Amino acid sequence: MKKFRFSTKLVFALLISCTLSVVTAQPSDYQQRVRRILDATGIKGGLIVHIGCEDGRLTAALRANESYLVHGLDRDLEDVEKAREYIRSVGKYGNISIDRLDGGRLPYVDNLVNLVVTEELGDTSMDEVMRVLAPNGAAYVKDNGEWKKTVKPRPEEIDEWTHFLHDSSGNAVAHDRNVGPPNHIQWVTDPPHTRSHEHIPGIYALVSAGGRIFYIADEAAIESIRRIPKWYLIARDAFNGIMLWKKAIKMWFPHIVNWGQTPRQLQRRLVAVGDRVYVTLGLHAPLTALDAATGEILKVYENTEGTEEIIFHKGTLLLVIRSVTDERTAEQVKWAQLLKRRSSPLDARETAEPLVKQLLATEAMGEKAILALDADTGRLLWKKDRAG
Numbered sequence: 001m002k003k004f005r006f007s008t009k010l011v012f013a014l015l016i017s018c019t020l021s022v023v024t025a026q027p028s029d030y031q032q033r034v035r036r037i038l039d040a041t042g043i044k045g046g047l048i049v050h051i052g053c054e055d056g057r058l059t060a061a062l063r064a065n066e067s068y069l070v071h072g073l074d075r076d077l078e079d080v081e082k083a084r085e086y087i088r089s090v091g092k093y094g095n096i097s098i099d100r101l102d103g104g105r106l107p108y109v110d111n112l113v114n115l116v117v118t119e120e121l122g123d124t125s126m127d128e129v130m131r132v133l134a135p136n137g138a139a140y141v142k143d144n145g146e147w148k149k150t151v152k153p154r155p156e157e158i159d160e161w162t163h164f165l166h167d168s169s170g171n172a173v174a175h176d177r178n179v180g181p182p183n184h185i186q187w188v189t190d191p192p193h194t195r196s197h198e199h200i201p202g203i204y205a206l207v208s209a210g211g212r213i214f215y216i217a218d219e220a221a222i223e224s225i226r227r228i229p230k231w232y233l234i235a236r237d238a239f240n241g242i243m244l245w246k247k248a249i250k251m252w253f254p255h256i257v258n259w260g261q262t263p264r265q266l267q268r269r270l271v272a273v274g275d276r277v278y279v280t281l282g283l284h285a286p287l288t289a290l291d292a293a294t295g296e297i298l299k300v301y302e303n304t305e306g307t308e309e310i311i312f313h314k315g316t317l318l319l320v321i322r323s324v325t326d327e328r329t330a331e332q333v334k335w336a337q338l339l340k341r342r343s344s345p346l347d348a349r350e351t352a353e354p355l356v357k358q359l360l361a362t363e364a365m366g367e368k369a370i371l372a373l374d375a376d377t378g379r380l381l382w383k384k385d386r387a388g
Helices: 002-041 057-061 077-089 126-132 264-268 326-340 349-363
Strands: 046-051 068-074 096-100 113-118 133-143 146-151 203-209 212-218 231-237 243-248 270-273 276-280 287-291 297-300 307-313 316-322 368-374 380-385
Touching (some): 068 077, 113 126, 126 133, 212 270, 270 307
Parallel strands (some): 046 068, 068 096
Antiparallel strands (some): 270 276, 276 287, 316 368
16 A cells, blocks of 8 residues: 555656646747747847747747847737737737737838748738848748748848948948938837937947948936946847847047047947948957857957057958057046046036047047958058058
């Protein structure tokens, strides 16, 4: 009898354990499916549309990280409610949302979606899917039991804006032949406005490449100009505005400086070409290469501290560098301390002006040089000292 009771308890415990294992394994199973989908399509961030979301578990898993926004669609109202309930239960509703699909037309403007996933298109045609896909976006559709990827090609008429003044030539005229009068808003995002029109810009050096845009922005609260800035390099999808990633910039030019007194070269510290972003992640920082899709740091170029301007031309990086003197470093420390004080000479233009002049004069110290580097390896090709 004792042996029978022991065996019954053991079997009961094993059944519970197996049940729990199945339950806990479900999210992992969906994550594996999502990984296969993302690997197969090559989509790294942006807007994902899941047609036929059913209970919402795969829809929820499709938000693999914070660079994705997911919208689930289903024609069955009961499935819509079930999917919404599941996503709310795991605390993810918002960045993942569910709506009913009524008819064959998808509820999006043209060129908005990065990835459409579905096991059954139903009344929705493939032409309609291609309409809403952004250039280089992908449809992943199950057809006769097999998954098929279809990529929307990028029109040759669409140009890129890789440098502050369009390209390495510095001629601020795009070659875009697809542009025309606007007829709708594609997307809107923060900030609606910046902190001041009298001091330095809140957004610097917006460039675009590979269907993404990149810019340097101050994300500090806007209610007071005295707030300490929070500078970031930000990457967004160019077709829907979804934030893909951002990198903190430790130190930038002091923000309480009259608009016209900011150094022009601050706009020339960011270049995007293909799948690479070249930037200085700080006022006196070295040149850094980042993965455009993920923000991963790929390379920090040696002996490039004090880079002020960047040009990329046919695999070569041309840099203007100013040596980082002790005086320049000390001046930045002084300004950082002034900005933290509740009351300082920076509060009034009359008392701030001499300090601004001193800042600009100190920043102009240091010898300048022009460097040419191999963009891939960082190898120095040539250097010209005392340029300018």
